[in-house]
Amino acid sequence: MIKKILVALLLLLPTALVVGARVGLEWVQQFDPNSPEVTGSRAWIEEIHQVRDAERRAEALEEIRAVLRDPEDVREAGAAMLAIVRTSSITYNRSGLRDLLEPYFRTDRDGLGAQALAALIAVGPEPDDLSHALAWCRLARQADPSAPLPVSASQLAALDDGHLRGAAAEFVIGELRGDDPYAIDRVVRGLWGVRASQELGAALVELLARCEAEGQERGWNDLAYNVLYYGLTTFAAKPPVVIDALLDELRDEHGMRSSRIVWALGYGVPPERESAVADVLVEHYDAGRVDDDVFALIGAYGEARHRAWLLEIAEHPRALTRVRALAERAVERYDARQEDQ
Amino acid sequence: MMKTFATVLGYLGLSCASAAVAWYLPWGPSEAEREAVEQRMDDLDERVRAARVEAWQWAEDARQFRDADRRAAAFDAMHAALDAPSDDRNLTGLLAVAEMKDVIAEFGGGFDPLRPRLRELTTSPDIAVRSAAVAALAAGGPSPADVDVAVAVIEGMERELATRLARALVQLADGAVTGEVSAVLRDLLESSDKGARKSVYSALGGARVDDAMADAIVDLAHSWTYGEAEDVIYSAASRILDKNEDIVDLLVDRIAKDDIAIYGLTFGIAPDQHARVSDALVDIVETRAPSKRWRQCLEALGRYGSARHATRLDNVAMSLALEDDDAARVLAAMAAISARNP
Numbered sequence: 001m002i003k004k005i006l007v008a009l010l011l012l013l014p015t016a017l018v019v020g021a022r023v024g025l026e027w028v029q030q031f032d033p034n035s036p037e038v039t040g041s042r043a044w045i046e047e048i049h050q051v052r053d054a055e056r057r058a059e060a061l062e063e064i065r066a067v068l069r070d071p072e073d074v075r076e077a078g079a080a081m082l083a084i085v086r087t088s089s090i091t092y093n094r095s096g097l098r099d100l101l102e103p104y105f106r107t108d109r110d111g112l113g114a115q116a117l118a119a120l121i122a123v124g125p126e127p128d129d130l131s132h133a134l135a136w137c138r139l140a141r142q143a144d145p146s147a148p149l150p151v152s153a154s155q156l157a158a159l160d161d162g163h164l165r166g167a168a169a170e171f172v173i174g175e176l177r178g179d180d181p182y183a184i185d186r187v188v189r190g191l192w193g194v195r196a197s198q199e200l201g202a203a204l205v206e207l208l209a210r211c212e213a214e215g216q217e218r219g220w221n222d223l224a225y226n227v228l229y230y231g232l233t234t235f236a237a238k239p240p241v242v243i244d245a246l247l248d249e250l251r252d253e254h255g256m257r258s259s260r261i262v263w264a265l266g267y268g269v270p271p272e273r274e275s276a277v278a279d280v281l282v283e284h285y286d287a288g289r290v291d292d293d294v295f296a297l298i299g300a301y302g303e304a305r306h307r308a309w310l311l312e313i314a315e316h317p318r319a320l321t322r323v324r325a326l327a328e329r330a331v332e333r334y335d336a337r338q339e340d341q
Numbered sequence: 342m343m344k345t346f347a348t349v350l351g352y353l354g355l356s357c358a359s360a361a362v363a364w365y366l367p368w369g370p371s372e373a374e375r376e377a378v379e380q381r382m383d384d385l386d387e388r389v390r391a392a393r394v395e396a397w398q399w400a401e402d403a404r405q406f407r408d409a410d411r412r413a414a415a416f417d418a419m420h421a422a423l424d425a426p427s428d429d430r431n432l433t434g435l436l437a438v439a440e441m442k443d444v445i446a447e448f449g450g451g452f453d454p455l456r457p458r459l460r461e462l463t464t465s466p467d468i469a470v471r472s473a474a475v476a477a478l479a480a481g482g483p484s485p486a487d488v489d490v491a492v493a494v495i496e497g498m499e500r501e502l503a504t505r506l507a508r509a510l511v512q513l514a515d516g517a518v519t520g521e522v523s524a525v526l527r528d529l530l531e532s533s534d535k536g537a538r539k540s541v542y543s544a545l546g547g548a549r550v551d552d553a554m555a556d557a558i559v560d561l562a563h564s565w566t567y568g569e570a571e572d573v574i575y576s577a578a579s580r581i582l583d584k585n586e587d588i589v590d591l592l593v594d595r596i597a598k599d600d601i602a603i604y605g606l607t608f609g610i611a612p613d614q615h616a617r618v619s620d621a622l623v624d625i626v627e628t629r630a631p632s633k634r635w636r637q638c639l640e641a642l643g644r645y646g647s648a649r650h651a652t653r654l655d656n657v658a659m660s661l662a663l664e665d666d667d668a669a670r671v672l673a674a675m676a677a678i679s680a681r682n683p
Contacts, residue, residue, distance in 0.1 A: 050628040052660045090630045288401025318406035320447055 040079030041086065048087040057092060068100040074110040081112065081119040088122035097123045106132060114150050121158045130159040134167055146183060149175070153190030162236060165197040173203040181211075181219030188223065189230050195237040204231050205245040228257070233264035243273045247280040258284070262291045274301035282309055292326055299330030300337070307334045378501050381468075385502070388469050392433040400440035403449070415441070416449050423458050428467040435462065435473035439480040452481035463490050468498065476509050483515035492525050500532040507544035516582070519551040527557050535566065542576035549583045559587050562595075571599070579605025589614045593621045603634045607641035615645040622646075623653045631667045639670050643677030651678040 047060035064080045071077035081104075084097065101123065103109055104116035113136070120129060133151045140150050156168045164172060175187045184207070191204070204227060211224035228249070232242050243265075250261045262284075265277050278301040281294040298306050313319045313327040402415035419441065422434030438445065438455065446452055455477075462474035475491045478484060491510045495503040507529060514522045529541050538561070550558070558581075562573040578588055579601050589610065595602035603625060610618050622638040623646070629635055642650055651674075657663075658671045
């Protein structure tokens with residue numbers, strides 16, 4: 001009986017397949033790799049990337065300029081902007097592109113303001129772009145307190161040579177003090193690699209404490225992880241407040257999280273905190289935590305007392321052979337530093 | 342009239358064919374079965390988390406070197422836990438073994454004396470203990486003699502749980518995914534859970550695989566499941582150490598979509614594929630601007646390329662203006678090719 005019902009149901013399968021395929025296709029098409037902008041920009045990107053024929057590159061750039069000047073449709077202009085973004089690492093003549101992109105950015109022409117901003121960052125931002133981007137963010141926030149912002153924190157930083165400070169930092173701090181962990185998360189994810197101001201660093205440390213206070217509440221637990229993963233650990237320049245927070249976290253950490261913090265302490269540490277970092281790394285290792293990277297950092301940041309600690313390990317018969325070798329190399333690094341000074 | 346009749350007949354024919362195919366297709370696990378597996382996985386994770394607290398403390402005691410008594414006490418605690426008549430104690434001991442592997446190898450009498458007890462624990466009725474015992478055996482490094490032990494554990498578990506041991510199995514087999522190991526891993530790849538399949542792909546990174554596994558990798562890379570191809574290329578195809586012709590074909594086809602495919606072509610290429618791969622790599626050097634991948638292509642060309650590739654590199658060196666260090670890299674690749682093909 002069940003078989004008969006199943007066979008009867010399966011007679012409708014072709015129709016279901018057609019409908020399913022249609023729905024599936026629409027679902028797949030929403031993803032970036034197949035969007036018209038991406039497919040439309042691919043040929044331009046290839047032509048700009050190739051290194052053998054300068055004329056082909058020039059022609060592609062001329063086409064991009066023409067499209068931005070007078071696009072046949074919005075997606076074509078979007079594709080041109082994407083091509084500019086995706087070729088940002090290549091050296092070529094970008095003259096005239098700024099003038100063509102600016103109207104899209106300034107007036108959010110055809111809804112392409114965000115893409116135009118990304119392209120402007122690739123072309124080379126000017127000081128006025130930051131104040132315009134901030135004004136745009138404020139307007140968007142006034143219009144809808146819960147909507148995603150048109151400009152990400154990383155774009156605000158890119159408009160100021162990687163710095164997030166002054167009015168831009170103030171705006172981002174306001175966002176970090178919101179009530180919706182998911183909205184805050186979107187902002188935090190844009191903080192990767194920025195040069196943070198002391199105030200922004202303090203706000204993020206405050207947010208981490210808030211996440212921990214909220215405990216297992218929906219959204220806050222993941223946010224605590226992301227504050228560390230996308231924010232505090234990635235700052236290209238870490239203000240002292242961030243270094244202190246990372247050192248506090250390290251004192252209680254094991255495993256992946258502690259490895260991430262040790263990795264983060266490998267760069268962006270202000271000189272006045274280097275010795276404190278070396279102290280905590282020594283403490284961390286002495287507590288029996290496994291992080292081989294600590295040795296190189298202690299060699300790079302340490303003082304004479306840290307050198308003595310490294311030497312003790314390098315010569316200690318109960319230290320692992322691998323660890324003794326690492327300590328020995330760190331002593332060499334310390335000595336080389338002293339010679340350079 | 343005839344047209345309508347033909348349409349209805351065609352429709353019915355297609356329906357019957359679809360029904361027949363669907364009739365014989367294996368049914369996936371039901372929602373209830375999936376939830377039961379997820380619940381078991383959650384329970385396992387919870388027990389591991391609880392046991393790890395003590396295991397990590399012992400590991401810290403063992404790793405520190407100043408206090409010999411503290412280290413000795415940690416070893417004693419680990420041994421006592423392994424021998425205790427309690428699944429939870431065994432689990433803690435096994436997690437400590439994996440955490441303390443370096444110290445055990447150098448100061449704890451070595452790993453081999455532990456293996457008999459670890460093997461015994463792979464037959465525990467407790468699935469958490471069996472899994473941790475396989476992972477602990479693998480922590481001691483390659484041990485082909487223990488491959489059968491790991492296979493027996495894996496075959497006694499649901500695929501979704503067993504995929505967590507894929508990496509341990511590959512480690513015990515010293516990276517040789519052939520014969521029985523290959524068969525077991527291919528069976529795990531039949532899992533309906535995408536995340537579980539991804540664990541197997543990750544385990545294949547750095548392994549040497551047989552042709553049957555290479556075929557499975559290629560098939561899965563052409564799967565219709567969204568994101569499956571990316572997982573296969575990123576974690577398995579580009580990272581295995583002996584890429585045969587089919588894997589090379591797959592990676593060459595993916596060059597335009599995934600930079601990671603380029604990375605995959607820069608190492609682990611069988612000698613009979615060197616010419617083919619060099620053709621693909623030199624195409625990239627000619628058609629793309631210098632980047633990290635571009636430089637990796639040059640290094641690989643130095644290892645795989647022949648005289649005709651050197652000629653094409655010479656043209657690149659003389660074409661568009663390259664930065665000095667990139668031009669030097671092109672010349673270095675040409676010199677490496679010349680040195681291998683005097």
